[in-house]
Amino acid sequence: MTVLQECVFVDGIRTPNARAHAEKGWFRDVRPDELLTVLYNAIFKRNSQVKPEDLDGVFIGSANASGMQSDIARLSWLASKMPASVPTQTISNACPSGMSAIMDAARSILTGENDIMLAGGAEDMEKVAMGANMDMPPRLWEIMKPEEIFVGPTAEKVAEQYKISKEDMVKFAAHSNRCAAKARDDGKFKHEIIPLMGKKEDGTEFLVISDQWIRDNPNEEKMMMMKSPFKEGGVVSAATSSPLTAGAAIVLMMNREKADELGVSYTYKYSFGTQAGNDPTVMGVGPINAVNLLFKKTGLGPDDIGAIELNEAFASQSLAVIRELKLDNDKAPFEKVNTWGGAMALGHPLGQSGARILVTLLNRLNTDYPGAKYGLATLCGFLGNSNAVLIEKA
Numbered sequence: 001m002t003v004l005q006e007c008v009f010v011d012g013i014r015t016p017n018a019r020a021h022a023e024k025g026w027f028r029d030v031r032p033d034e035l036l037t038v039l040y041n042a043i044f045k046r047n048s049q050v051k052p053e054d055l056d057g058v059f060i061g062s063a064n065a066s067g068m069q070s071d072i073a074r075l076s077w078l079a080s081k082m083p084a085s086v087p088t089q090t091i092s093n094a095c096p097s098g099m100s101a102i103m104d105a106a107r108s109i110l111t112g113e114n115d116i117m118l119a120g121g122a123e124d125m126e127k128v129a130m131g132a133n134m135d136m137p138p139r140l141w142e143i144m145k146p147e148e149i150f151v152g153p154t155a156e157k158v159a160e161q162y163k164i165s166k167e168d169m170v171k172f173a174a175h176s177n178r179c180a181a182k183a184r185d186d187g188k189f190k191h192e193i194i195p196l197m198g199k200k201e202d203g204t205e206f207l208v209i210s211d212q213w214i215r216d217n218p219n220e221e222k223m224m225m226m227k228s229p230f231k232e233g234g235v236v237s238a239a240t241s242s243p244l245t246a247g248a249a250i251v252l253m254m255n256r257e258k259a260d261e262l263g264v265s266y267t268y269k270y271s272f273g274t275q276a277g278n279d280p281t282v283m284g285v286g287p288i289n290a291v292n293l294l295f296k297k298t299g300l301g302p303d304d305i306g307a308i309e310l311n312e313a314f315a316s317q318s319l320a321v322i323r324e325l326k327l328d329n330d331k332a333p334f335e336k337v338n339t340w341g342g343a344m345a346l347g348h349p350l351g352q353s354g355a356r357i358l359v360t361l362l363n364r365l366n367t368d369y370p371g372a373k374y375g376l377a378t379l380c381g382f383l384g385n386s387n388a389v390l391i392e393k394a
């Protein structure tokens with residue numbers, strides 16, 4: 001691709017992910033815009049060469065951009081006492097929203113329109129529930145059935161179509177939790193997580209430094225016994241679904257020349273991004289289309305990619321994507337995919353996750369894969385919208 005400027009990733013941070021639960025969630029008294037405030041303050045503290053007023057734009061993704069998440073980019077920015085002179089934009093296309101925000105920001109740098117951008121995503125699935133305030137066009141029900149496109153049932157259909165067994169899903173989810181627990185205990189997330197105050201289940205205030213959902217010792221026998229909330233006699237359960245979650249993540253991106261002028265360091269740049277649509281009734285396998293498109297357009301293949309972050313919305317769709325694209329081993333353990341765990345353990349705050357997996361990908365590449373030229377992040381979304389982003393050593 002001919003680009004006018006290169007777009008480098010200068011920094012990427014996130015909040016811990018907490019359960020989105022009215023009684024048990026550690027962030028039950030923290031609004032999603034407040035999660036973003038913590039990140040805005042932290043990113044300028046960590047990168048003191050950059051001032052808020054230097055930004056050309058702030059793009060924030062949120063899957064349900066209503067209620068507390070209405071125009072969350074503008075409202076979180078202004079409420080954080082950041083300069084009104086910086087333009088903001090809220091981006092909403094279901095789960096890919098955070099990644100779409102980063103892609104749009106990166107593209108605005110590649111074209112030369114902008115030099116310094118902040119982009120990411122935020123979501124609290126308890127304060128703004130999935131589908132809240134959505135008024136779907138009744139005409140849609142002439143061509144599809146509601147019970148077929150709600151995401152839980154799509155995970156069942158993917159398991160059936162791609163012959164993913166319950167046992168493999170349970171092993172996948174358990175593996176994800178073990179990887180996340182190990183990464184947390186090894187201090188791998190310290191670089192990306194910005195701690196903030198939350199509340200334990202008993203109401204005690206405490207500094208939240210890690211993700212709430214991670215299960216240190218997943219019990220595969222118990223997980224095998226758990227029933228499907230989505231289909232009578234189905235194979236998907238709460239243990240093999242991403243939990244309802246709250247969290248935020250952002251990245252600081254710059255025109256490479258601007259970064260050099262400011263003296264900030266970077267290791268990876270935005271290389272290429274794709275968006276692909278697919279059948280909403282099997283929305284979880286959308287990354288197959290997005291990544292195949294990316295491979296076709298770049299001439300690369302799975303062997304060229306050092307590390308991969310694949311959002312684990314459900315174990316069934318993750319396994320189908322890994323197998324169809326031959327991204328890694330056929331089943332866990334994996335060498336390239338989500339070696340620090342994924343959404344099964346870390347959670348999936350819808351519009352945040354596309355940004356979170358890019359933050360973690362940058363961190364993983366810098367920490368565990370010093371020789372890797374390329375990294376790939378991809379995720380599916382409600383109604384059949386998927387994104388993939390390729391990043392390349394700068």
Ligand SMILES: CC(C)(COP(=O)(O)OP(=O)(O)OC[C@H]1O[C@@H](n2cnc3c(N)ncnc32)[C@H](O)[C@@H]1OP(=O)(O)O)[C@@H](O)C(=O)NCCC(=O)NCCS
Pocket residue numbers: 095151152215218219222223229237238239240241242243244313314348380381382
């Ligand atoms: C699956 C789902 C319906 C379950 O919701 P829920 O019934 O509120 O379930 P919870 O997540 O609170 O978990 C229920 C119980 O399951 C149990 N559980 C979950 N995972 C478990 C595991 N790995 N091992 C053992 N028990 C587990 C827990 O005991 C939990 O109870 P607790 O509150 O005492 O900890 C919900 O998490 C969901 O909808 N997930 C998908 C979200 C989604 O669609 N995202 C978009 C994707 S595109």
